[in-house]
Amino acid sequence: MDDEEAVLAANAEFYRAFEAGDAAAMATVWSTGPNVACTHPGWTAIAGRDEVLASWAGILEGSAGRVLCMDPVAHVIGDAAFVTCGESVGNNLLAATNFFAREGSDWRLVHHHASPVARLRERGAARWRPRSLN
């Protein structure tokens, strides 16, 4: 598995934990280092692992419904990487950026930024319509 594949696997694990409401898995996905932040839709950034995981605990306690990650694209820059992707969370369509750092042999999430999508790009419209919304 090369770096790009490993980053995409870590990204997929984030969405698996999100959909499953699995707080333990979510805690493992995130970095244990100092560079942890999260920008939830409609919010400004939260900083720090404890505060970020607390925000996710609240989200995971609810029922998000289906969580789909769409069209993830990974960009690896040394020991850091970012993934751009779409998210279908219940009936909401979002755009996300996930930033990972290499920690030992793992890639851990250091920052998640998700925001509502107001309109689809014409060129990508077909790709961005999740099956459940057809």
Added chain:
Amino acid sequence: MDDEEAVLAANAEFYRAFEAGDAAAMATVWSTGPNVACTHPGWTAIAGRDEVLASWAGILEGSAGRVLCMDPVAHVIGDAAFVTCGESVGNNLLAATNFFAREGSDWRLVHHHASPVARLRERGAARWRPRSLN
């Protein structure tokens, strides 16, 4: 100037170019490498330097009014870094993440993700009210 200061200086230059409508400076801010992407408010990600700069050309041709970067916080991870900050663009309040990569002695922007802020966090509310909106 340490890495964190250098990243914050590159971040400030992005906002200076944005407010000034300076397309040449904006082109210099962005990486010339393959890892260029941008998620504008309400949109999904655009990929590639040419397409990203074309999207900015459209923005810079308009008059954004005052552009303020608020509370930037830099996180450096080897040869990559991300900055979380608020943006006041005209009358719009946004949350942004800017991802930089070290290229030679410079830090260049590889990804910008901005999204509308629907509500202010109570704890940070005072910090997030730009002077011009008082």
